[in-house]
Amino acid sequence: MDLLEGLKLKYQSVLNVVKSKGVVLSNLHVEGDKLFIKGAAPSEDIKNDVWNAIKAVNSDWSNEVMCDISVDTSLPQPTRTYTVVAGDSLWKIANQFYGNGAQYPKIIQGNPSSLKDEKSVIHPGDVLVIPD
Structure with missing residues (x-):
């Protein structure tokens, strides 16, 4: 298993939050030896949900993840x-x-x-x- 697949597997719960909350990813790749996640969330609360999911996987996340999530209120709000x-x-x-x-x-x-x-x-x- 390559590094990207291993990190995606480890952070699958984060990717599930991204998908379920309507975050639009523009990048998901390995940069250096870190998982790089870049995208836009429909609200500040959803952006925070992504960050909370990252921290729940690994309290020392900064050694494994770079995350750049902006807020784009024009994105549709997720429907549960x-x-x-x-x-x-x-x-x-x-x-x-x-x-x-x-x-x-x-x-x-x-x-x-x-x-x-x-x-x-x-x-x-x-x-x-x-x-x-």
Whole structure:
């Protein structure tokens, strides 16, 4: 395994954050003996999520990674979704994502075309947007 593949494997959790949060990479290569990551994030919070993921892999990350992430607010914000399974309720889904089932109105607000109010019925296979 070459150095690039080894570093990509080690920092796979960072690359997963990059992908799931809508960060657009312009460079991902080895420079010297470090993984060089360059790109743009849709927000400062997402940029910080990338940095936190790097630090979670290795507290001494500066020996292995160079990261240059800018913020480009014109990039689309990532959309988190959830596919309903048997036994789900809006309360249960809100509890899973927000730690408080009483936050289910957020899910209703994030899905105006399919959920009208707390009496809306969800079915297995429905895909719901889960707002932050």
